[in-house]
Amino acid sequence: MSSATAIPSEIADVQWNGERLNYLNNGHGLKSWLLTKDHKRIAILYLISVSAFFILGGIFALLIRINLLVPQGEFPADTYDRLFTAHGVIMVFLFLVPAVPAILGNFLIPIMIGAKDLAFPKINLLSWYIYMLAGVILLYAIFAGGIDTGWTFYTPYSTSYSNSNVLLAGLGIFVAGFSSILTGINFIVTIHTMRAPGMTWFRLPLFVWAHYATALVIMLATPVLAITVSLMAIERVTHVGIFDPAMGGDPVLFQHMFWFYSHPAVYIMVLPAMGIVSELIANLSHKNIFGYKFIAMSSLAIGIFGFLVWGHHLFVSTQSVYLGLAFSFLSYVVAIPSAIKVFNWTATLFKGSISYDTPMLYGLGFIGLFLIGGMTGLFLAALGLDVQVHDTYFVIAHFHYVMVGGSLMGFLGGLHLWWGKMTGREYPEYWARAAMIIQFVGFNLTFFPQFILGYLGMPRRYASYPPEFQVLHVLSTAGASILGIGLGITIFYLLWSLKRGKRAAANPWGAPGLEWRTTSPPPTENFYETPVVTWEAYEFAPIETMEVLGYPGDPGRPTQPVHAEHGTED
Amino acid sequence: MSEHIVSKKTYYTVFLALLAGTALTVVMAFVNLHNWNIVVALLIAGAKASLVIAFFMHVKYSSKLTKMWVAVGFIWLFLLLAITMTDFLTRAWLVYKP
Amino acid sequence: MAILVTARTMALIESETAPERVEMHAEHHPQLAHHFESMEQQREAGTLGMWWFLLTEIMFFGGMFLAYTVYRHMYFSAFAEGSNVLSIWWGTFNTAVLIGSSLTMALAVFHAQTGNAKKTTLFLLLTIFLGLVFLRVKYIEYSDKFAEHVFPAGAFEWPTHEAPAGPHNVGDLLLMLTGFEATHEPSVTQQGLPVKVTTNHAEAGPYYGVAGPIPEEIENPSNAGHVRMFFWLYFAMTGFHALHMIIGIGILLVLAVQAWKKKFSREYHSYVELTGLYWHFVDIVWIFLFALLYLVDRHP
Numbered sequence: 001m002s003s004a005t006a007i008p009s010e011i012a013d014v015q016w017n018g019e020r021l022n023y024l025n026n027g028h029g030l031k032s033w034l035l036t037k038d039h040k041r042i043a044i045l046y047l048i049s050v051s052a053f054f055i056l057g058g059i060f061a062l063l064i065r066i067n068l069l070v071p072q073g074e075f076p077a078d079t080y081d082r083l084f085t086a087h088g089v090i091m092v093f094l095f096l097v098p099a100v101p102a103i104l105g106n107f108l109i110p111i112m113i114g115a116k117d118l119a120f121p122k123i124n125l126l127s128w129y130i131y132m133l134a135g136v137i138l139l140y141a142i143f144a145g146g147i148d149t150g151w152t153f154y155t156p157y158s159t160s161y162s163n164s165n166v167l168l169a170g171l172g173i174f175v176a177g178f179s180s181i182l183t184g185i186n187f188i189v190t191i192h193t194m195r196a197p198g199m200t201w202f203r204l205p206l207f208v209w210a211h212y213a214t215a216l217v218i219m220l221a222t223p224v225l226a227i228t229v230s231l232m233a234i235e236r237v238t239h240v241g242i243f244d245p246a247m248g249g250d251p252v253l254f255q256h257m258f259w260f261y262s263h264p265a266v267y268i269m270v271l272p273a274m275g276i277v278s279e280l281i282a283n284l285s286h287k288n289i290f291g292y293k294f295i296a297m298s299s300l301a302i303g304i305f306g307f308l309v310w311g312h313h314l315f316v317s318t319q320s321v322y323l324g325l326a327f328s329f330l331s332y333v334v335a336i337p338s339a340i341k342v343f344n345w346t347a348t349l350f351k352g353s354i355s356y357d358t359p360m361l362y363g364l365g366f367i368g369l370f371l372i373g374g375m376t377g378l379f380l381a382a383l384g385l386d387v388q389v390h391d392t393y394f395v396i397a398h399f400h401y402v403m404v405g406g407s408l409m410g411f412l413g414g415l416h417l418w419w420g421k422m423t424g425r426e427y428p429e430y431w432a433r434a435a436m437i438i439q440f441v442g443f444n445l446t447f448f449p450q451f452i453l454g455y456l457g458m459p460r461r462y463a464s465y466p467p468e469f470q471v472l473h474v475l476s477t478a479g480a481s482i483l484g485i486g487l488g489i490t491i492f493y494l495l496w497s498l499k500r501g502k503r504a505a506a507n508p509w510g511a512p513g514l515e516w517r518t519t520s521p522p523p524t525e526n527f528y529e530t531p532v533v534t535w536e537a538y539e540f541a542p543i544e545t546m547e548v549l550g551y552p553g554d555p556g557r558p559t560q561p562v563h564a565e566h567g568t569e570d
Numbered sequence: 571m572s573e574h575i576v577s578k579k580t581y582y583t584v585f586l587a588l589l590a591g592t593a594l595t596v597v598m599a600f601v602n603l604h605n606w607n608i609v610v611a612l613l614i615a616g617a618k619a620s621l622v623i624a625f626f627m628h629v630k631y632s633s634k635l636t637k638m639w640v641a642v643g644f645i646w647l648f649l650l651l652a653i654t655m656t657d658f659l660t661r662a663w664l665v666y667k668p
Numbered sequence: 669m670a671i672l673v674t675a676r677t678m679a680l681i682e683s684e685t686a687p688e689r690v691e692m693h694a695e696h697h698p699q700l701a702h703h704f705e706s707m708e709q710q711r712e713a714g715t716l717g718m719w720w721f722l723l724t725e726i727m728f729f730g731g732m733f734l735a736y737t738v739y740r741h742m743y744f745s746a747f748a749e750g751s752n753v754l755s756i757w758w759g760t761f762n763t764a765v766l767i768g769s770s771l772t773m774a775l776a777v778f779h780a781q782t783g784n785a786k787k788t789t790l791f792l793l794l795t796i797f798l799g800l801v802f803l804r805v806k807y808i809e810y811s812d813k814f815a816e817h818v819f820p821a822g823a824f825e826w827p828t829h830e831a832p833a834g835p836h837n838v839g840d841l842l843l844m845l846t847g848f849e850a851t852h853e854p855s856v857t858q859q860g861l862p863v864k865v866t867t868n869h870a871e872a873g874p875y876y877g878v879a880g881p882i883p884e885e886i887e888n889p890s891n892a893g894h895v896r897m898f899f900w901l902y903f904a905m906t907g908f909h910a911l912h913m914i915i916g917i918g919i920l921l922v923l924a925v926q927a928w929k930k931k932f933s934r935e936y937h938s939y940v941e942l943t944g945l946y947w948h949f950v951d952i953v954w955i956f957l958f959a960l961l962y963l964v965d966r967h968p
Contacts, residue, residue: 117703119713185720192635193713194703220646223724227731231904238821240900241893242735248894253738256654257731307649311657320660323653530705573711575781576774585771592763592958596756599963607967615959619952626774626948636719643723647730651737658738 022521024424037121038524043107044422045128050103051491053094053135060087062484065446065477071470073463080463081148082164088151089142089169093176094135096407097265100272101218102131102183104414105211107422109187111515111522112205114196114531119189127182134176141168150461152262155243155254159235166236170229177222180268184218187211196514198533202293205513205537206282209296210275213303217264217271220307225261228254252317259310267306270370270402271299273410274341277366280417281345283511284360285352288538291344298337305334315386324383331381338374342367357509358432362413365440369405373398376451391461394454397447404443412436412490419494420504424521427501431493439486445479506548512539517549574631584625591618699936711938718942722949725912729953732905736960739901743894748965749827750898753818755809757834759962761841762805763954769798770951776927777944780937785930788940792924795947799917804845806910813899820900826892902961909957912950919943 023040027033033041063083067074075083106124110117118124141147147169149158158166191204191212204212231242232254241247243254282289289295311319311327345367354360376398380386389395420426449472458469465473507516512535518527528550535541595614603610624630629640697707704710740747776791817825835841923943926932932940 115703119703120717121701121703181721181724185717188720189713189717192716193709219720219724220642220727223726223728224650224731227728231731231735234900234904238900240820241897242900248739248743248897250738250742252657253654253735256657257734260650260654307646308653311653318661320657320663322660322663323657326656573781575778578775578778581771581774581778585767588767588770589764592760592767595959595963596760599756599966600968602967607963607965611959611963612956615955618955622770622948622952622955626770626951627945632715636715639716639719639723643726646723647726647733650727650730651734654734655737655741658741 020519021523022424022519023524024521026524035125037117037125039106039110039118039121039124040422040522040524040526042124042128043103046098046102046106046131047422049128049132049135050095050099053090054099055491056139057087057090057095058484058487060084060090062480063087065480067463068465068473069477071465071467075463077463078148081150081461082142082146084461085147085150086142089138089147089173091403092151092265092269093173094131094138096269096403097176097180098131098183099269099407099411100276100414101180101187101211101214101268102127104276104411104418105187105207105214105272106183108418108515109190109208109211110194111518111526112208112513113191113194113199114514114527114533115190115194116525116527118186119194120186123182124186127179127186130175130182131179134172134179137168137175138172141165141172152258153229153232154258155232155235155251156245159232159243160239167233170233170236173229174226177226180218181222184215184222187215188219191215196531196533199514200533202296203533203535203537204296205275206278206289206292206295206299207272207275210271210278210299213299214268214271214275216300217268217303217306221261221264221268224257225265228257228261231257252314252319255314255317255319256310259313260307263310263313264303264306266399266402267302269407270410271302273366273407273414274299276410276414276417277345277363278341279513280359280363280413281348282538283417283509283513284357284363285349285354286510286540287348287352288540289344290347290350291340292537294340295344298340301337302334305330305337309334309381312381312386315383316390321383328381328383332378335374335378335381338370342371342374355509356433357416358427358429358436359413359417361433361436362409362416365436366406366409366413369401369409369443373401373405376401389454391459392454393450393458393460396460397450397454400447400450404447412439415494417509418515419497420508421515421520421522423498423501424504425497425499425501426504426508427497428493431489435486435489435493437486438489439483442479442482442484442486446476446483447479449473449475449479510540512537512541517547519548519551574628576625576628576631580625584621587621588618591621697935707935714938714942715945718945722945725949725953729905729908732901732908733956733960736901736905739894739897740960740964743891743897744965746891746894747898749891750895750902751961751964752966753828754902754962755812755834756962756966758805758809759958761834762802763958765798765802765805766951766954769795769802770948772798773944773947777937777941780927780932780940781934783932783934785927785932788927788932789924792920792927792940796917796920796924799913799920801845803910803913803917806906808844810903818899820896820903824892824896824899826895905957905961909950909953912953916943916947916950919946 023038027036033045036042036045060083063075064080064087067080067083073080106118142165145165147162147166148164149162149166149169153166153170191208195204234240235242235244235249239247241249243249243251245251278289278295309327309331311323312331315324315328345363376394380389380395380398416427416432453469453472453476456469458465504520506519508520509516514531514533515522517531528548531549591614595611595618598610598614599607601607623640629636700707700710704713772791772794776788776795779787779791813819816828817823818828835844920943923940927940
């Protein structure tokens with residue numbers, strides 16, 4: 001500990017514990033967190049709450065798998081309906097949609113573009129409170145009687161027949177939609193107006209591009225969901241025939257409106273994860289990303305084309321077959337930009353100097369699993385084949401390969417990549433690699449048998465099944481247990497690392513992005529000076545030139561090591 | 571500050587044009603144009619909305635970016651309506667003959 | 669080579685002084701938030717944010733416009749029947765009122781931009797007043813429909829009485845708006861007794877399915893069920909629109925107080941401008957609602 005003169009004057013009144021002032025120790029106590037307007041702290045609030053909902057959704061998933069261990073089912077069919085609906089609702093609206101944008105996007109976008117905060121910090125905090133309100137409403141709906149419609153709320157079952165908490169669930173989803181709209185507005189405005197000097201559009205990290213596209217989709221799709229659930233609620237209360245064929249309404253109209261949101265919502269879930277994968281593939285291959293502009297533009301293309309394919313969820317409804325043809329074709333088209341990304345990532349790996357750290361393992365896992373998820377999506381987009389596998393476990397397996405294999409793998413990869421940046425501590429590399437491999441094995445064992453189940457005709461959302469399917473169901477349940485253990489290990493060591501982990505260096509990966517040019521964890525204002533960007537995105541330079549911008553130095557350690565393989569001992 | 575201040579005279583002119591448009595749309599509704607009544611009504615409504623957007627909402631004087639976003643909003647609304655209506659308009663083409 | 673250069677960095681490293689923020693903006697406007705560099709950037713961000721919010725509003729109302737388009741396509745004759753009992757007089761009057769409120773709102777923005785606090789307040793209050801007139805008329809129209817059981821929920825009676833004619837002269841109009849005169853007098857009834865339609869799945873109507881539109885003769889002969897489809901759309905669309913008006917009036921009230929207290933200036937008046945955008949948007953929605961709900965099939 002050096003003399004007191006080295007302590008920056010602005011933090012002299014903060015209790016000095018040998019650490020430099022950063023966003024985590026700048027203010028203590030619950031109030032400093034609950035009333036914060038700092039995007040980084042709001043991201044941490046989101047991290048805690050989203051993780052809690054994820055664990056809850058995971059518990060429901062395990063209960064579903066337990067039920068399916070025996071052909072007649074462990075639980076009554078009624079309970080089973082409530083279980084899978086709870087799993088779907090929590091995972092979709094409280095985990096997948098907010099996970100990457102609200103946690104990593106919130107934390108990183110301002111830093112990556114060199115801004116001090118998002119454009120509307122108060123709205124950002126408000127969106128977290130709205131999210132929590134939605135969470136409370138949905139939890140109440142789930143635990144005080146449950147919802148048995150499935151997360152899709154198809155009419156007229158949800159409006160005329162279901163005796164469960166459909167109204168409350170609708171309200172919860174409406175409120176959750178507000179939260180993501182506010183986050184979306186913040187991202188778009190921030191990326192447009194708050195970029196640092198020199199940060200041109202084509203110098204933006206691909207993570208930011210992905211979030212820009214995501215925000216566009218959020219803004220244009222979510223309001224339609226809001227009006228859809230509003231109309232569903234009005235119909236349920238008043239029975240005026242909005243979607244009731246008995247009174248002149250058309251339930252397929254509900255499906256159109258629902259999927260106008262919910263198909264693009266799939267891209268809300270996976271686009272940010274794609275942004276993460278672009279970052280970690282480039283950063284851990286230590287190589288400029290291949291086809292930067294193609295990846296950036298493919299994000300936008302996915303966002304736009306994602307709006308034109310919703311009808312492939314309606315192939316077996318009364319939707320016009322002629323429109324079905326068009327939707328089938330467009331669904332094939334939307335695979336192109338996704339494939340562009342996969343090719344570019346692979347090309348980036350080629351001749352890169354790859355370090356097989358945990359984020360890279362997740363990145364590779366993402367590419368492989370997303371590939372399977374995407375390719376089986378083409379099966380489902382085929383008009384004829386979809387009639388056979390519609391609403392079977394084939395669909396379940398497909399979207400879990402995209403959502404878990406894609407979004408969750410991407411999210412965990414990003415969390416590991418930026419864990420040191422967010423918390424100032426490193427996760428234990430050995431355990432992280434082990435957990436990733438366990439998760440990968442468990443995931444495939446869970447969902448690969450479901451492709452076969454679906455192909456053989458096992459329909460989704462059934463509590464019981466013919467005995468000949470039992471082998472595959474048992475395999476799937478075994479896989480789910482392994483996946484659960486893998487995720488449990490991750491949660492455990494990440495919590496452990498908060499206290500015991502090594503101190504993270506400013507730039508442990510030798511990466512060129514702006515977020516690596518501030519300290520770990522960053523100060524409240526993100527940078528010690530407004531950065532001026534003079535380099536292209538992913539321009540890997542010699543490590544010694546990558547300095548922390550304007551950093552005045554630690555009291556005990558005049559210069560912080562900018563790059564170190566595994567940080568320093570505490 | 572680079573904001574453009576629209577003159578009061580412009581506002582009043584637009585106001586009168588909007589009132590005239592309202593009168594016109596009511597009058598036209600009472601004329602039998604067969605299938606074209608709805609087209610005329612929507613055209614007049616669209617013209618009125620454009621006036622409001624361009625002058626009252628200052629889009630005429632705004633950046634290209636704002637203009638683009640306004641267009642995006644209406645294009646997306648059009649996508650929603652057009653694609654869904656394609657379904658309802660072409661369903662009847664397929665007639666089952668039991 | 670990737671380096672960042674600012675003169676200030678060098679100074680900081682050399683002197684090892686406190687890492688205070690580089691002051692980019694010499695004169696700091698009191699209403700400039702800490703994370704913006706300039707008032708211009710702050711204003712731009714606000715405007716862009718508001719436009720994006722309005723885009724979400726377009727899509728929100730878009731869902732109802734979609735339902736309207738679909739059901740109007742299916743049940744045109746019923747929609748025409750329903751539309752014709754809406755009071756075209758009140759509809760036109762309200763359109764004019766709302767256009768007028770848009771004008772006063774635009775003028776309020778004008779005076780805020782030129783820094784005239786008194787006139788800003790005045791025009792904000794005028795906008796609020798016109799908004800309230802609009803809501804009052806909507807209330808009169810709604811109560812007419814309730815009184816006649818032309819409300820889709822519960823017992824729905826159809827055919828109904830002719831549309832109320834509206835006021836006969838200006839004095840009459842004032843009396844009706846202030847509530848001193850009975851707003852509704854049942855006039856001539858259409859031929860035939862009202863048919864009560866209640867929610868009953870047993871009397872399930874024809875299903876519009878793969879085979880295309882249902883031939884007219886097997887449709888509900890009174891058309892009542894499908895007129896009800898028109899009326900739930902009417903109430904949902906105008907209801908959500910009125911809700912937006914109420915929210916807007918609430919915001920305008922706050923703004924009027926702030927304008928009175930001279931919170932806005934030539935440099936700082938974003939909130940007036942942004943609320944203006946919102947108010948004009950609500951006006952635009954009404955312009956379309958008027959054309960689509962009141963003018964379906966008016967000609968003889």
